Structure formats: structure tokens, C-alpha cells
Amino acid sequence: MGLTKTEIFTDKQNEIALFSKVFGHPARVAILQHLFKIDSCVCGDLVNEIGLAQPTISQHLKELKHLGLIKGNVEGTSVCYCIHKENWTAMKTVMTEFLNQDLTQKEDCC
């Protein structure tokens, strides 16, 4: 099959999975970290920064953009990318709620 049965899960569960999926590749993690690190926006130097071919980087950027975590702005022949702050914050809320589920109440049964 190779096809995830999204319909049997809640919207929240699917949302968490979608965000996680996009973080599930080190290139996308590296792209995001670089966008956070650099003060000004970053264009095609992501290709130099990360050691992948230009079409590959472009594809990863597309996925990040599709989820709304980054935005791109055309500047001459190059495109300036940066973190979409509002959406990043919203994503963080969802993910943090998932990660911070309460561990304290249960005793260790295993």
C-alpha cells in the first residue's frame, strides 16, 4: 500500500504527523536552522551551505513553503526565503502540546 490511512485519525493527529514529517529529513532541518541563524533572508546560497543539488534544495523548500513554515520573496533573479513567524509559532504550539504530555502521574509499569 504505502498509503497512510489518514481518515481514521483525528485532525490533530494528522496535523502533528504532517509537521513532523516535514522535519523528518535532515536537509529540511538544516535549511530551517540556517534561516534562523542568518539575520537577513537567504536565497540560493542554501545550495552552497548544504551539500545537495539545486533541484533537491528547491524541492525541500517547496515542501516547507507548502506547509507554511517559510515564505519566499522574489528579488531580481534570486528568491529570498525566511521563516514564516506566525505559522512557526502556531506549529510550535501544536508540537509542544504533543511533546509535553504529562509523564508524572503514571508509575513505571514496564
Added chain:
Amino acid sequence: MGLTKTEIFTDKQNEIALFSKVFGHPARVAILQHLFKIDSCVCGDLVNEIGLAQPTISQHLKELKHLGLIKGNVEGTSVCYCIHKENWTAMKTVMTEFLNQDLTQKEDCC
């Protein structure tokens, strides 16, 4: 190719990607949420709780176990699973650091 070039990324980036990848499927999210919700440990009723076949659940459990986020304990014919608290906390530290990268300093350039 379908093969991630892990060698060109840092250990941290690969670690974040691995954790995220395991959260990148709603069934695994649902399993973890259920393990958090139930006081006592949970065995094969995950198959009933989530609408997937037993081998599929078993496979997802295996991945979660492989990353160390859950542990399983044989109890008679059934197996009792629960969150691996120490490892979950360690994972949370890594993921939170990634999610909480500073947004405040940069002005919106896009």
C-alpha cells in the same frame, strides 16, 4: 534515489530528523497519545483503539521501540507497552531546542 544523504548533515540534525520521522505518521502519534492517556500499560488493545491491523500496529510499535521512546514488557501472552520516560524527556530536550529557535531578532524581510 530515495536514500537520504545523512553523512552531509550534523549528528544533531540527523537526530532531530529521526525523532520527527517517527512522529511523521498519525498511527504512531495516536499510539503515543494513548500510552500517555492510559494509566496502566497497554497491550494489544491498541489494535482495537486504532483501526489498523495487528501486524501494522506491531510494526509501528517496533519503530517507536527502536528509537527508545517506548518499552515493552511481556506479560503472559500479551505485551505491555509504555512510554520510556527518560528517553522521552531527552527527546523533548532536543526537539524543544529546535522548535524554540529565536524568532525575535530578525525583522520580517519577506
Added chain:
DNA sequence: AATATTAATCGTAATATTGCAATAGATTAA
């Protein structure tokens, strides 16, 4: 011992992902 119960593994089909060469599109410079 024979049977039932539960979970793991194997095998396989369908689909998704990753990566890149080649190409196309868009903008700037000469």
C-alpha cells in the same frame, strides 16, 4: 498433549520519498 490467545515476523503489493540531470522560466546585464 491439544487448543486458544496474543504478538512478532515474513512476504508482498501499492505508494511515497529522495536525489539529480535536463530543461524551462524569469529577471538582469551587456
Added chain:
DNA sequence: TTAATCTATTGCAATATTACGATTAATATT
């Protein structure tokens, strides 16, 4: 206009993931 530069898209090959039926393994019950 032509050439140069940068990014997106297309097409494809290799690999990974998802899901499940069939089977196996292990323990419990009778």
C-alpha cells in the same frame, strides 16, 4: 536582443514506507 544568472519544474531511477494476509513463536488454558 542576447547572454548570463538564478530558481522551478519535469522525468526518472533507486530506495523507503505503509498496510495486511499468512505464518510463526510463545505462553495460557483446558
